[in-house]
Amino acid sequence: MSTTLSDDLTRLSAVQMADRLADGAITSEQLTQAHLDRIVRLNPTLNAYLLVDPEGALATAREVDRARAAGEDLPRLAGVPVAVKDIACTEGMTTTAGSRMLADFVPPYDATIVTRIRDARMPILGKTNMDEFAMGSSTEHSAFGPTRNPWDLDRIPGGSGGGSSAAVAAYLAPLAVGSDTGGSIRQPAAVTGTVGTKPTYGAVSRYGVIALASSLDQIGPCARTVADAALLHEVLAGHDPMDSTSIDAPVPDVVGASGTTDLTGLRVGVVREISGEGFQAGVQARFDEALDQLRALGAEIVEVSCPHFGYAMAAYYLILPSEASSNLARYDAMRYGLRETPEGSPSAEQVMAASRDAGFGDEVKRRIILGTYALSSGYYDAYYGQAQKVRTLIARDFEAAFEQADVLVSPTSPTTAFALGDKTEDPMAMYLNDIATIPANLAGVPGMSIPSGTADEDSLPAGLQILAPAMQDQRLYAVGAALEARLRETQGGYVIEQAPEIEVRA
Numbered sequence: 001m002s003t004t005l006s007d008d009l010t011r012l013s014a015v016q017m018a019d020r021l022a023d024g025a026i027t028s029e030q031l032t033q034a035h036l037d038r039i040v041r042l043n044p045t046l047n048a049y050l051l052v053d054p055e056g057a058l059a060t061a062r063e064v065d066r067a068r069a070a071g072e073d074l075p076r077l078a079g080v081p082v083a084v085k086d087i088a089c090t091e092g093m094t095t096t097a098g099s100r101m102l103a104d105f106v107p108p109y110d111a112t113i114v115t116r117i118r119d120a121r122m123p124i125l126g127k128t129n130m131d132e133f134a135m136g137s138s139t140e141h142s143a144f145g146p147t148r149n150p151w152d153l154d155r156i157p158g159g160s161g162g163g164s165s166a167a168v169a170a171y172l173a174p175l176a177v178g179s180d181t182g183g184s185i186r187q188p189a190a191v192t193g194t195v196g197t198k199p200t201y202g203a204v205s206r207y208g209v210i211a212l213a214s215s216l217d218q219i220g221p222c223a224r225t226v227a228d229a230a231l232l233h234e235v236l237a238g239h240d241p242m243d244s245t246s247i248d249a250p251v252p253d254v255v256g257a258s259g260t261t262d263l264t265g266l267r268v269g270v271v272r273e274i275s276g277e278g279f280q281a282g283v284q285a286r287f288d289e290a291l292d293q294l295r296a297l298g299a300e301i302v303e304v305s306c307p308h309f310g311y312a313m314a315a316y317y318l319i320l321p322s323e324a325s326s327n328l329a330r331y332d333a334m335r336y337g338l339r340e341t342p343e344g345s346p347s348a349e350q351v352m353a354a355s356r357d358a359g360f361g362d363e364v365k366r367r368i369i370l371g372t373y374a375l376s377s378g379y380y381d382a383y384y385g386q387a388q389k390v391r392t393l394i395a396r397d398f399e400a401a402f403e404q405a406d407v408l409v410s411p412t413s414p415t416t417a418f419a420l421g422d423k424t425e426d427p428m429a430m431y432l433n434d435i436a437t438i439p440a441n442l443a444g445v446p447g448m449s450i451p452s453g454t455a456d457e458d459s460l461p462a463g464l465q466i467l468a469p470a471m472q473d474q475r476l477y478a479v480g481a482a483l484e485a486r487l488r489e490t491q492g493g494y495v496i497e498q499a500p501e502i503e504v505r506a
Contacts, residue, residue, distance in 0.1 A: 028061035052126035078121035084137030086127035102361030111208025128163030158188025183437025190463025192414035201444030205240035211322035264298030269405025282455025306397035318387035325371030412463030451495035
């Protein structure tokens with residue numbers, strides 16, 4: 001496929017786009033149109049976007065161009081396009097959460113993160129595909145069809161935010177917003193060769209974000225470089241009085257940290273419980289090589305033990321379904337969402353049952369049933385209560401580990417991207433993809449995945465996860481930026497640039 005000027009524009013980093021816009025070398029309208037053209041060409045194959053808004057995106061772009069021409073002082077990312085995971089409410093734009101239940105839902109207001117994106121004067125290209133209500137690790141549980149991985153169209157792009165990761169990896173957006181409940185930003189980043197950050201819990205507002213598990217959900221940036229992710233993180237983060245869990249504290253200097261090149265004196269902890277046995281050989285090999293590069297950058301590598309991490313997945317799959325059962329009870333066919341009316345004179349309960357049966361997919365039903373059972377009389381203390389105790393032990397493991405190390409590292413996902421359909425019939429096999437990412441959500445600490453190279457077995461991307469103490473998000477960006485630059489130098493190029501050109505399918 002020949003390279004066009006539009007393709008050249010889409011292959012710039014967000015930092016480069018912002019610089020060229022500020023210099024007047026390009027316009028936001030040109031940049032936005034270039035992405036829209038690429039979306040038209042490739043989205044039918046990838047299914048990364050559920051909704052594209054060319055009119056709205058171009059209107060914002062033209063407004064930015066007029067303001068810049070008039071000499072207005074604009075935000076750093078003004079005019080740089082962005083995609084938003086279809087879990088955040090967007091006024092006047094359909095918001096589905098990947099579910100038939102909300103197929104026709106048009107919110108009357110914007111989520112806080114969407115308001116902040118609009119205030120940053122960033123054109124919103126559209127809404128990205130996702131596992132239904134963010135339940136999944138492959139984006140195969142979307143009611144609107146799976147998203148495909150740009151590296152291999154027969155493989156998954158991760159989940160639940162596979163639409164955002166695929167859009168960024170395929171140059172259909174320079175930046176995207178994701179949500180991370182148990183790894184749904186970081187795991188997709190790992191398997192698509194991109195960068196994804198889960199900020200500290202409460203650092204980014206969840207107001208207007210459709211809830212899965214309220215004590216675990218966190219919004220964060222998806223990008224192709226650490227510096228790009230830092231710029232979007234800065235836009236999204238900050239206190240919001242509309243969110244009772246929002247942290248009222250200054251946003252850490254993630255943008256400044258993303259310029260770090262030297263890690264001398266930094267203590268990097270390798271978590272014994274989330275590496276080694278059970279991880280794909282190529283993924284582990286790239287992780288071990290990354291540790292060597294961290295040493296070369298001046299970091300001290302220490303091994304730490306987090307003994308309760310082995311119980312994290314079991315605790316997570318009691319806490320998450322329990323909270324999901326509660327949150328999804330609002331979809332009762334009485335107030336909004338899908339309504340199915342059985343024949344005859346059905347009762348309200350019959351309408352509710354028919355609507356929930358038609359509106360929810362199998363994975364959502366599975367988790368609602370599990371969560372309702374765990375919360376039921378006689379079982380609450382035995383299941384949900386015990387899981388919360390394990391959660392406390394995991395948080396204590398983190399506290400002890402961060403006394404020995406400034407950051408912790410592990411592979412992000414145990415394998416590279418698996419084939420579409422491989423694990424849809426085996427929920428436990430699907431759940432194991434989040435084994436390395438879940439502990440951070442249970443403890444509320446920030447995490448980031450950066451590309452660590454490609455695995456020898458299949459030439460597909462692997463990811464390295466960086467974890468930091470709560471409200472120390474800048475450490476993720478410092479370590480990520482330094483290691484990213486080092487790996488680019490030693491591996492002979494940037495991981496995402498090694499991806500094969502997408503073959504457009506009819």
